[in-house]
Amino acid sequence: MKTRLLIANRGEIALRIIRTCRKLGVRTVTVYSEPDQGSLPLRYADERYPLHGSTPTDTYLNIPKLINAAKETKCDAVHPGYGFLSEDERFVRACEENSLTFIGPSSTALEKLENKLEARKTMQGAGVPVIPGSDGPLKDEDSAADIADSIGYPVILKAVYGGGGRGMRVAKNREEARRFFRITTLESRSAFGRDEIYIEKRLNNPRHIEIQAIADKHNRIVSLGERECSIQRRHQKLLEEAPSVALDERLKKQISDAAIKGLEASGYSNAGTVEFLLEETGNFYFLEVNKRLQVEHLVTELTTGIDIVEEQLKIAETSNLELSQNEIRVKGWAINCRINAEDPRRNFVPSPGRVFIYHPPTGPGIRVDSALYSGCDIPEFYDSLIAKLSVYGSNRSDAISRMKVALDEIEILGVPTTVPLHRELMRDERFVQGKFDTTYLNEMLPRLMSTIYEFERIAAVVAAVQKTRNPSNHHLMKGHMLVSRWRAAARTHMASSR
Amino acid sequence: MRRFRVLVNAKSYDVSVEQAQKGKFHVVIDGAPYEVEGVTDLEVASWIVKSPSETLHTHAKVVPVDRVDVWIADMPFQASVQVVGIGGYGIVPEPQRSTSSGQVTALMPGRITSVLVKEGEVVSEGGALLILEAMKMQNEITSPISGRVKSIFVQEGATVRKDAKLVEIESTEK
Numbered sequence: 178m179k180t181r182l183l184i185a186n187r188g189e190i191a192l193r194i195i196r197t198c199r200k201l202g203v204r205t206v207t208v209y210s211e212p213d214q215g216s217l218p219l220r221y222a223d224e225r226y227p228l229h230g231s232t233p234t235d236t237y238l239n240i241p242k243l244i245n246a247a248k249e250t251k252c253d254a255v256h257p258g259y260g261f262l263s264e265d266e267r268f269v270r271a272c273e274e275n276s277l278t279f280i281g282p283s284s285t286a287l288e289k290l291e292n293k294l295e296a297r298k299t300m301q302g303a304g305v306p307v308i309p310g311s312d313g314p315l316k317d318e319d320s321a322a323d324i325a326d327s328i329g330y331p332v333i334l335k336a337v338y339g340g341g342g343r344g345m346r347v348a349k350n351r352e353e354a355r356r357f358f359r360i361t362t363l364e365s366r367s368a369f370g371r372d373e374i375y376i377e378k379r380l381n382n383p384r385h386i387e388i389q390a391i392a393d394k395h396n397r398i399v400s401l402g403e404r405e406c407s408i409q410r411r412h413q414k415l416l417e418e419a420p421s422v423a424l425d426e427r428l429k430k431q432i433s434d435a436a437i438k439g440l441e442a443s444g445y446s447n448a449g450t451v452e453f454l455l456e457e458t459g460n461f462y463f464l465e466v467n468k469r470l471q472v473e474h475l476v477t478e479l480t481t482g483i484d485i486v487e488e489q490l491k492i493a494e495t496s497n498l499e500l501s502q503n504e505i506r507v508k509g510w511a512i513n514c515r516i517n518a519e520d521p522r523r524n525f526v527p528s529p530g531r532v533f534i535y536h537p538p539t540g541p542g543i544r545v546d547s548a549l550y551s552g553c554d555i556p557e558f559y560d561s562l563i564a565k566l567s568v569y570g571s572n573r574s575d576a577i578s579r580m581k582v583a584l585d586e587i588e589i590l591g592v593p594t595t596v597p598l599h600r601e602l603m604r605d606e607r608f609v610q611g612k613f614d615t616t617y618l619n620e621m622l623p624r625l626m627s628t629i630y631e632f633e634r635i636a637a638v639v640a641a642v643q644k645t646r647n648p649s650n651h652h653l654m655k656g657h658m659l660v661s662r663w664r665a666a667a668r669t670h671m672a673s674s675r
Numbered sequence: 676m677r678r679f680r681v682l683v684n685a686k687s688y689d690v691s692v693e694q695a696q697k698g699k700f701h702v703v704i705d706g707a708p709y710e711v712e713g714v715t716d717l718e719v720a721s722w723i724v725k726s727p728s729e730t731l732h733t734h735a736k737v738v739p740v741d742r743v744d745v746w747i748a749d750m751p752f753q754a755s756v757q758v759v760g761i762g763g764y765g766i767v768p769e770p771q772r773s774t775s776s777g778q779v780t781a782l783m784p785g786r787i788t789s790v791l792v793k794e795g796e797v798v799s800e801g802g803a804l805l806i807l808e809a810m811k812m813q814n815e816i817t818s819p820i821s822g823r824v825k826s827i828f829v830q831e832g833a834t835v836r837k838d839a840k841l842v843e844i845e846s847t848e849k
Contacts, residue, residue, distance in 0.1 A: 233811075343811065356803075363788055363806065364813045518810075522750070526782045527810035534719060534734070557784045561810040589749045590719065590734055596749040632747045634688065634704055635731060637681040639722050640743035640754030641690040642700045642711045643735040645677050647720070 178203045178494060180278075183247040184222070185268075186258030187237060187559065189548045190470070191218035194256050197486040206250045208243060210236035212556035217548040226250055231558050237261040238370070240268050247277050254278035254493060256486075260560060263469040264340055265370075266291050280493050281447045282468050289443045290466045293337050294375055296443075300463040303442035305435045308454065308462045310377035318355040321376065325354040328378050334358060336365035337373035340465060342412035344368055347379055382614040383454035384423050385409065386461065388436035389477045391488050393498035394446045400433040401477050401485075402507040404450075407615045408602070410525065415595060415618065416602065417473035418512045419480045422573065422611035423455060432461055439463065448474070448489050454615075472515070472562065475546060479511035479569040509569055510576040514584070514602075516547075516564040518555050520593040522629055529557035530592045538586035542569040542579050545587075555592055563594070573611065577603055597632070601625045678759040683752055689759075777820050777844035781835045785809030790831050796824045797847070804842050807835070822846040 181204045184191045191207055195218055198205045207222035211231050219225050226246045228236040236242070238261055247255055255277050257263035266287045272279040281287070290296045294314070297307045309328060314337050315321040325332045325348060334357050336344030344365040346357035354376075361374050385406040392398040405421035406414045424432065436451035443466070450471050452464040474485045483500070492498060519525040531554050537545040547564035555563055566583055570576030581603045584596060602608050605621055676693045693701045698713040707726070714721035719736045734746040745752045789806040792798060798818045805816040825845040829835060 359789075360806065360813055360815065367788065367808060367813065368811055520750075523782060526814065527785075527812060529784060529810065557809055559810060561812075584748075585732065587749070588732075588734070588746075590746045590751075592749075593751060594749040597747075600748055629750070632750060633683045633686060633752060634707075635709070635724055635726070635733065635747055636683050636745040636752035636754055637688040637690055638702045638704050638709050638711060638724060639733050639735045639745045639747075640681050640683070640752075640756050641677075641679040641692050641704075642702060642713075642722060643720060643737055643743050643745070644679065644756045644758075645692045645694070645700065646713065646716075647737050 178490065180204075180254045180490065180494060181250075181252045182206070182280075182490075183208065183226075183243070183250065183252040183255045183277075184218070184258065185237065185243050185255055186261055186263075187213050187216065187218065187548075189546050189562070189565065190258040190472075192221065192548045193546050194258060194486055195221045197484055197490070200484075201487060201490065203490065206246070206252055208237070208246050210556075210558070212554070212558060215553065217550060217553070224250055231556070233261065233558060237559075240265075240271050243268070244271050244275055244277070247272075248275065252277065254280060254490075256280040256489070257469065259469050259472055264291060264467075278493050280489050282445050282449065286444045286446065287468055290445070290468055291338060293335065293339065293465060296466060297463070299443050300439050303438045305439045305463045306461065308377045308380065308464070311375045314373035314375055315358065318358045321358040321374075322351045322354045324376050326351060328376060330354075331379040332376050333379050334361040334374050334376055336361065336369055336371070337375050338369045338371040339365060339374075340369075340467060342409070342414065344374070345412045380454050380456060380462070382616050383407075383456050383462075384421070384614050385414070385452065385464070386421055386423065386432060386455045387450050387452040387467075387471075388433050389448070389450050389471075389474065389485070390436055390440055390445075391448050391485070391492070391498060391500065392440055392446045393492050394496040396441055396444065396446075397498050398437045398440050398445070399498065399500050399502045399505060400437060401481050401483060401505060403429060403432060404473060404476055406452075406473065407613055408608075408618055409615050410618050410622075414473065415515050415517075416513065416599065417476050417515075418510065418573070418576075419476040420507055420510070428459060428461075435461070435463070439466065447492055448485050457614075472565070473513050475544060475565060475567050476511040476513045479544065479567060480507050480509055481505060482508075509571050510573045511567060511569045512573075512576045512580050513565055513567040514580065514599040515562055515595065516566055516587075516589070516599075517561040517595045518563050518592045519561050519595055521595060521598050521625060522593070525595075527557070527561045528592045528594075529555045529561075531555075532563075532589055532591040534588055534590040536586070536588040537564070538566070538583040540579075540582070542576075543567070543583050544569070549589065563592075564589070566599075574609070577609060597629060598625055601628055680757045680759050682755040682757075777818075777822055777825070777846055778840065779804060779816060779819065779842040779844065781807060781816075781837055781839045781841055783807070783809045783814075784837045785814070785835060787829050787831055787833045787835060787841075788813065790827060790829070792824050792827070792842070794824050794827055798822065798824060798844060805829070807841075816841065818842075818844050820844055820846055 205222045206224040262268040269284040348354040389401040408416035450467040453461045455461045535549040544567045568579040700711040702709045710725040822844040825843045
């Protein structure tokens, strides 16, 4: 491919995009903030361009800087990854105005879907069911509370320009509707740069099901099947799988068809995901369109064998979709665990810091998407997602068994992560049987805490043994950073062979 | 046999360690048995811990003076280890329990996006004090106790380090 691509993102997703580009022979330029100077994507990109600054606003959210970076490095296309500016209509427009191919939908399609209130109208027009909610944005705390009263509790306050589960709060009563108006507005401003929020009815214990689709510029659309994303905490997905245990063939087709109709009506092109909430009754409702490559796209790649980033690049270059619906086969089962730098003991507070040992698991059916390495820093400025651990199995129980093994092997020492949570999930009877919905995770958290208390005892055991073995530690007191075991082993080897 | 008193997260455990053979230890903690086997002995040592119910891969490192850092399933634990006796009996005083204090510190580095209280204001336990933004999340920082806001150490827009003092609450309960 002739493309020269600017990657307007960081971390694992920047690296993931670079990998496909290297395979296709697409030249890449990665931009980076000051805290990301030592990050892994920089090593594998063909060129690097500094953005100067640390905060997202100064760097990965700064449209003029990014456009300038693309022009100075003579790029002809931009891949936005997920988050940051990936769904920002102003950014897409700026790319279009500067003759840069944006790897994603057109600004017109984005505009139709970016505003969630508008998106609801488009879907309704296409005959896709939507959740009851407010028609326009909320004015203030009082009007938020009044509208919530009229819809009936519980309700969800959502950013009109939101997405990815950010800028959302559930209010169970009038007092909360008032209080969360403020926090949601702040969160929306900080994450999306826009204030407007609206209200939707909260459904009773729904599942979160989404359809991965790819569309070309001639409105030809294929579905790559569904993903099950019901394992969530505070609307943040923590585990995804493909396919879903909750759908029979008939429901799979109904939801897939609805997704395709919705995307057709919005003139969508490139990779996109239509999210739905599914009630136990089999009724499903449109939630939102994710107008970008998604975090969890890799489970679909595992079950279909399609490289979604490759398809994105091809469609952007040729305008045409080479895939046709009848050649797409969903085979086997894939599960992805999101490993976030968050402390499960302290209500999942973000835990940035230095990772001094990173050892990813490997073996048959295991894929790890991550930009971690031993000695890397996890900056406090950005998302807490640091690794995606995915497995593929011939069926769901096979995949779960593999995930158990992989979770036992992974080592990320230095910052607390969500690994203990995933270990607990893999052993949980309800998860193993597939009987869960979006409220399930909160119910199993107390069990996780009891495991962590058991860990405290084991920590006491190990501490005592370590002290028995190693009562003094003079060789460690030099104060330098710890090196990885591999490097330590290499040094020993070098020393002995000298 | 060595006996220790180990403190993890303010909980105290009585641990006895007996070396079964080189690199293998038999440990009893509050009456429960564990087998611990050393895998590597680098700066960060690896240990396999076998309890009757499961096997865990763990890591540990001694930190001056009496601290040992332990990692289990990526989760760090800090243990303070005191030798109680070698082979026989010994006594060390019970550790002091920290009482719930009114010091509110930052659990993570980040930026203060809102200060929701004023000095002198009366707050109840769990009441919102500040909003701290870190990793794109707005975290409501709540009061650990009921009382009066004695001092506020930060302003809106301030960037704070981990463990920075944010607010001090004076208990009104006597």
